[in-house]
Amino acid sequence: MSPWVRALALVIIAVVAAPMFVVLPMSLSSSASLAFPPPSYTLANYVRFFSDPNWTQPLVNSLIIGVGTVCVTMLVAVPASFALVRYIFVGRGLLNLLIMLPMIVPTIVMALGYYMYFGKLHLVQSYVGVILAHSCIAMPMSTLILTAALKGFDQSVERAAMNLGASPFTTFRLITFPILRPAFSVAGLFAFIASFDEAVISLFISGRDKATLPRQMFNAVRQEADPTISAASSFLFLLVLAGICIWLAPQIIRHPERSAGSAEPNGATQPAAAAS
Template structure:
């Protein structure tokens, strides 16, 4: 339908055109929403990794009181329905002034992405051969040097995969964005929802096509990274 020449949704198309693609790339509303989603998703990936990488090491290499509780709390956002999370964020943000702000949307998306990243990272950290770190220490490396030169290169594929998961989750998040994102922080899923609800703009088919292509590309990258990581072992 994205290549249809019709001015409304029509399938199968009776004629073909790139008019909907031209309309998308000429629309400030669609391009602004796309830029917002890409920026928030990229920021969400960074913030998620900054929190989930240390958490993965702490939960899988250390024993401490409350460890199971900490793990359950970090995984909890994956178990709670999105609508419940959205209402909770809206209520909390209304009190502290974070509704309709980039920071508010970024933190909410990161909270939902941390469980996905933590699961991807935990499997790698748990299966990491610590004899490699011991060998580095025997050769005179400090703990930081051992981490930087031995551990980090070997877990980099898992970190990249976790970052991609966080990016896709943020880019695709619609329910929470509908509650806490405003006109200035209009994300692509929110803009798409408004389009289908108000005017049924056929440009939406272009957005859907480009989003599917992006997700296929990212998960193909994940598959390639997993294959390379398996081969390196």
């Protein structure tokens, strides 16, 4: 990698990570509002975030809605992806367009449509309504991930299993799913992130009792500049960072030589090769 590319990557990382160096200190601030630099440091904002029902309930709601969104999205995206990749039928292009439509339509327009349509169905201010709306938002990305994986999948292994007497369901359970498990995991993860991060639609249809964490954070900034929002943001950042570390730790433990070898310059291995 050239020095210019490394320098550009470091600049991009610095720009992306710079706001966290402001949010993290503010989460420990003793000020009654958002202030930087903090006058003094305290854990009161974190205590309130984990004890105040105005914050704990939206966090629980976001987790429930996120898990529900993953289930609904995968139940629709998996068969849709198989149909789009492996079959040719009338309306195939229209189906693909409908699935990708949420990526084209502005979120505020979709939120207004959900509010009017779900209002007639009495789904506003309910888990079901928010999950269905979030599933529509998550559907395009999850479908794109699954279709990309299916296009590179070797169907000969499925045909071999069926020739040996396996049923289609058994073939999917023992052959297709284990091979495509990473794609399924990534698609589900993107669905959860899309749901957990969605604020505009939640403002329209979640209501007070089913408010999500992004909606509560938006209200905290708009109404009173509550510093607890910085604790919530820092907690989510640290949670993601911990997840990345947990995911990388087994690989580093099992293959420490890879990380050590990648850190050495190419010339460092030449004397050893010449000696052998």
